[in-house]
Amino acid sequence: MAGTEEQVKPEVVVPDTAPPSSASEFAVENPATGEVIAHCPNLGPEDIKKMAARGREVQPAWEALGFEGRARILKRMQKWVMDHQEEVIAVIRSETGKTYEDALIAEISYGAAAFGFWATNAEKYLADEKVKSSAVLVKGKKLLLRYRPLGLIGVIGPWNYPLTNSFGDCIPALAAGNSVILKPSEITPLTSLKLAEGLKECGIPDGVFQVATGLGATGAALVDEVDMIMFTGSTATGKKVMKTAADTLTPVSLELGGKDPLIVLKDADVDRAANTALYYGMFNGGQTCISVERVYVEEPVYDEFVAKVTEKARALRQGDGPSGSVDVGSMTFPPQVDIVEKHVEDAKAKGARVLVGGERGQHNGGYWYEPTVLVDVDHTMLAMTEETFGPTLPIMKVRDEEEAIKMANDSPYGLGASVFGKDIAHAEAVARRVEAGAVCVNDALINYSALELPMGGAKASGLGSRHGAGGIRKYTQQQAMLVTRFATKKDPHMYPYSAKMTTRLSKFFKFLYGRGKRD
Numbered sequence: 001m002a003g004t005e006e007q008v009k010p011e012v013v014v015p016d017t018a019p020p021s022s023a024s025e026f027a028v029e030n031p032a033t034g035e036v037i038a039h040c041p042n043l044g045p046e047d048i049k050k051m052a053a054r055g056r057e058v059q060p061a062w063e064a065l066g067f068e069g070r071a072r073i074l075k076r077m078q079k080w081v082m083d084h085q086e087e088v089i090a091v092i093r094s095e096t097g098k099t100y101e102d103a104l105i106a107e108i109s110y111g112a113a114a115f116g117f118w119a120t121n122a123e124k125y126l127a128d129e130k131v132k133s134s135a136v137l138v139k140g141k142k143l144l145l146r147y148r149p150l151g152l153i154g155v156i157g158p159w160n161y162p163l164t165n166s167f168g169d170c171i172p173a174l175a176a177g178n179s180v181i182l183k184p185s186e187i188t189p190l191t192s193l194k195l196a197e198g199l200k201e202c203g204i205p206d207g208v209f210q211v212a213t214g215l216g217a218t219g220a221a222l223v224d225e226v227d228m229i230m231f232t233g234s235t236a237t238g239k240k241v242m243k244t245a246a247d248t249l250t251p252v253s254l255e256l257g258g259k260d261p262l263i264v265l266k267d268a269d270v271d272r273a274a275n276t277a278l279y280y281g282m283f284n285g286g287q288t289c290i291s292v293e294r295v296y297v298e299e300p301v302y303d304e305f306v307a308k309v310t311e312k313a314r315a316l317r318q319g320d321g322p323s324g325s326v327d328v329g330s331m332t333f334p335p336q337v338d339i340v341e342k343h344v345e346d347a348k349a350k351g352a353r354v355l356v357g358g359e360r361g362q363h364n365g366g367y368w369y370e371p372t373v374l375v376d377v378d379h380t381m382l383a384m385t386e387e388t389f390g391p392t393l394p395i396m397k398v399r400d401e402e403e404a405i406k407m408a409n410d411s412p413y414g415l416g417a418s419v420f421g422k423d424i425a426h427a428e429a430v431a432r433r434v435e436a437g438a439v440c441v442n443d444a445l446i447n448y449s450a451l452e453l454p455m456g457g458a459k460a461s462g463l464g465s466r467h468g469a470g471g472i473r474k475y476t477q478q479q480a481m482l483v484t485r486f487a488t489k490k491d492p493h494m495y496p497y498s499a500k501m502t503t504r505l506s507k508f509f510k511f512l513y514g515r516g517k518r519d
Helices: 045-064 066-083 085-096 100-126 162-175 190-201 216-223 235-248 270-286 299-314 334-349 401-409 424-431 499-513
Strands: 024-030 035-042 142-149 152-156 179-183 209-211 228-232 252-255 261-264 294-298 353-356 372-375 392-398 416-420 438-441 476-483
Touching: 024 085, 035 190, 045 152, 045 179, 045 209, 045 216, 066 085, 066 100, 066 162, 066 190, 085 100, 085 162, 085 190, 100 162, 100 270, 152 162, 152 216, 162 179, 162 190, 162 228, 179 216, 190 209, 216 235, 228 235, 235 252, 261 270, 261 401, 270 299, 270 392, 270 416, 294 299, 294 401, 299 353, 299 372, 299 392, 334 353, 334 372, 334 392, 392 401, 401 424, 416 424, 424 438
Parallel strands: 152 179, 152 228, 179 209, 228 252, 261 294, 261 416, 294 392, 372 392, 416 438
Antiparallel strands: 024 035, 142 476, 353 372
16 A cells, blocks of 8 residues: 655644643644644633633523524535635644545535535424324413523534534534534544634634533533533443433433444445445545444355455555545554554454455554455454454455344444345345444445434444434423413313312213223
């Protein structure tokens, strides 16, 4: 996987204000080179309390702007992202090691789409809903379901997608009328700071959106101060967040780990399946919650599939070069390289064969692992059972679709999955049996870009969902309203009780509900 020695020199954004006196600092590295590119304040509990107080203070005015007023600012921000596309991509690449194309396709396009989508659809999803009831006692009354912003939302973002999965969760929360404090990963805080700069230019009131940079303790402090927490990250950390939130009964939404399977049926278009498996297994260095992490191929097409994947994987270019010169970038989080290496070595020790890659690779500094294809794998191996989150593609031969479904479901995770087959009805029937929050047929991962479609995990992959109506309603409190418009002084069932009225009511209820046929 030859790379290029040409290095990108991005514009690096640092906080535009001095860190609070109580805060220490932490370093931010370019993972492609290992070079320290910035320092950010490590905010403590008192700093978070002050930010929370400020966010609560300004939230009512932000809510009072209404959907239209908030949408104007979000639409300005959509244009700002496109006008500053190259700057934002440079910052993203500087702290993640992504390729230019990965940043463009998965971060810029998503961010710009999300600003417009929530600006346009927030009111539709959160408008008052008229409710009809069969209950006799509320006949003639107006029943409404409405959605009120919760107030102050805390977002704890991951390091793999600092725009899409960190900042992206803030957009619907803001559109709903909340103020937001974003705690980005300490590995990738600079993108959030850059986007905060953009929101300020686009006219968002001071304090409505704040970025709390810091280490793990900063995120823990945030959970204690907000009205709802959105967390994206590992299942282990998600459990800790949920445990902390339980003390204050703070609502949580969690997107956690994934070990997404891809099933190749014997009638699949093998070229399509191979291209998709490789691309979405290696995209962003495999550091995507819904990456293809394991592949199950029916025996009749196994050899052909492996041959095509191997040929394509050997042609991948890995490095830190400009647009068009590389396919796979570096890894972002240094300890993750160790996990990938551990999974590959464990697989090799248990009988797996490495057809492509299998090493950290030779680069001038930084954190790298070669795009790797593994075969002769099984469920005794970590690479098939634990989240690898790196550029690996383990491929397992199965007898038939029943074994494929069984193996796909043999996991504590259930975030995403894919099924490939030319008989669409049959492939969809197989997809319906896979235990995952989202399943693609003859595709993978791209469902995330459909903002109308909910994205959430089953089993240990999380609680709640992004996108669609649920993706914004989770940032609100449902409020049921009953309005009595035409009222007498007293309803028949009110005090004082009388035997005569009770008898009438009893006969009335029997007339309504007691005429059904018994089995």
